[in-house]
Amino acid sequence: MPQTTSPLTQRRLSARLSSTALAVAGLAALLAPCAANAQADASVDDQYRQALYQRETGAPYSAIESLETLLSANPTLNRARLELAVSYYRTLNFAKARAESQRVLDDPQTPENVKLSVLSFLKQLELEEKAAFEKPHKFEPSVSLGLLYDSNVNAGPDNAVLPGGFQLTPGSLETSDWAVVAQAGLIHTWMSPSPVRLGQSTARFGWVSQGSLYYKSYHNEHDYNLGVATLATGPTLIVGNQWRGNLNLQVDHLTFGGDTLGVYTSLSPSAAVRIGADGELTADVQWVKRDFKRSVDEGRDSTYRSAGLAYGHLFNRGQLAVQGGARWFDESADQDRFSNDGYEYFLGARLRAWEGGDLFARAAWRRSRFDGVEPLYGEARRETERRVELGASHEFQTGWLQKWQLSATVTNVHNEANLSLYGYDRDTVQFTLGRGF
Known part of the structure; x- marks a missing residue:
């Protein structure tokens, strides 16, 4: 019976997605020192950790909703915005992942080392999106x-x-x-x-x-x-x-x-x-x-x-x-x-x-x-x-x-x-x- 993709191909694709997502998640850690600039209190940190828990326990859409709620009240909390980009990425919504990453890149408060990492992530997004969606027909x-x-x-x-x-x-x-x-x-x-x-x-x-x-x-x-x-x-x-x-x-x-x-x-x-x-x-x-x-x-x-x-x-x-x-x-x-x-x-x-x-x-x-x-x-x-x-x-x-x-x-x-x-x-x-x- 024909298979869309073999189990081995599925595993390789999964590894590529996980590797990229982990790299972007690391960017949020780099922005943790900026939490003071965003005046994040205990309630904000609790919401942030809950969103990450939701995503890592197999509920990425719930994580997106939690992170969007958090950002609506704290629009400058870029560590949460990067995690939102990761969550969109894991749901194959490359357009929104790219948009959220670009907002972090355009923020003048973002450190230069983080901007370089975001640029690398955007390039990886482009390659992944091209591989996944550019050619819907395959012979x-x-x-x-x-x-x-x-x-x-x-x-x-x-x-x-x-x-x-x-x-x-x-x-x-x-x-x-x-x-x-x-x-x-x-x-x-x-x-x-x-x-x-x-x-x-x-x-x-x-x-x-x-x-x-x-x-x-x-x-x-x-x-x-x-x-x-x-x-x-x-x-x-x-x-x-x-x-x-x-x-x-x-x-x-x-x-x-x-x-x-x-x-x-x-x-x-x-x-x-x-x-x-x-x-x-x-x-x-x-x-x-x-x-x-x-x-x-x-x-x-x-x-x-x-x-x-x-x-x-x-x-x-x-x-x-x-x-x-x-x-x-x-x-x-x-x-x-x-x-x-x-x-x-x-x-x-x-x-x-x-x-x-x-x-x-x-x-x-x-x-x-x-x-x-x-x-x-x-x-x-x-x-x-x-x-x-x-x-x-x-x-x-x-x-x-x-x-x-x-x-x-x-x-x-x-x-x-x-x-x-x-x-x-x-x-x-x-x-x-x-x-x-």
Whole structure:
């Protein structure tokens, strides 16, 4: 599902905003000696401290109201005016933050060292405003090309013997092959130029759309070539550094062996909530209508539903990211033998191991229970899939491959089933070179 911004990008933006706000807050401290000139008494100091407390405890709009009330009675209290500029800045109201800072700058009583710091802050405001609002439309194309080795292209069973002494034909047994994998995509993000207030938080509304093409072509086993054309669109809402939500409508057209396999139409809402300084909790729900087109897939048309919950955490200032979660799913098909439900657990990690280089790993355990009885066996199937993926990636920093990323992944899938036809092992090794623009 397309995301307006990645969690890492969100963290970097948050750090930049916090750094600038702290620098401006320091200016107010420099002006503290001027409090006598403003004849600030205990009541004024109490109001001032209350406003700072409100802002630092997640109520910036209340802080703005308190500081404006204080300044209406004490218009020369520039330390409060600078804190008001910080509060406007944290609510993304750059125009008012700039105006309040300029009033301090224009005051002949402001010390020269403070004026220099205010000028630096105004320059930073200009840069931040330009980055946040100058380009409401953002286009992000990407391309990649990969080479894949697949030890079991057709997911052939480990046991070729069927009930009654029947045996599978050689073409149905485990078959290995090489493949070329290509992908191209374009993501368009629009963010509203005007933030809105939601309680004590500042929110920005956006819309994300994407289109992509994927194709996997085997060298010999052309019947298993897979193509996917995707179109997706939907709104997004980012509420400060606290949480973000998305609603994604997506259509996938799939081809298999050169023929149309089917069309999947999905609706996927999701929400992510910040937990502490380095954690994030994500919940999502997915509904998919699977419409198969081949006659051999008669009875497989289905409605798929799932719900997932995941928690991610950054360690060592973002050098290590760990995420774990669980998902429940249910698929109702036209024929009971294709209907199933179950659950999945997963755990993954990514480590920044060197400049531009990452190591990553993911493990998942999935349990599926089917409803209908399978022909020949006279019973419904049960499956347990264990999947382990290890990989590394490197983004080139210089040279003609600058900004291109080379990645390698090794994946093992072990699928256990109570019916021999559905038990198999599969190993894949893939190398991919790609870039986002």
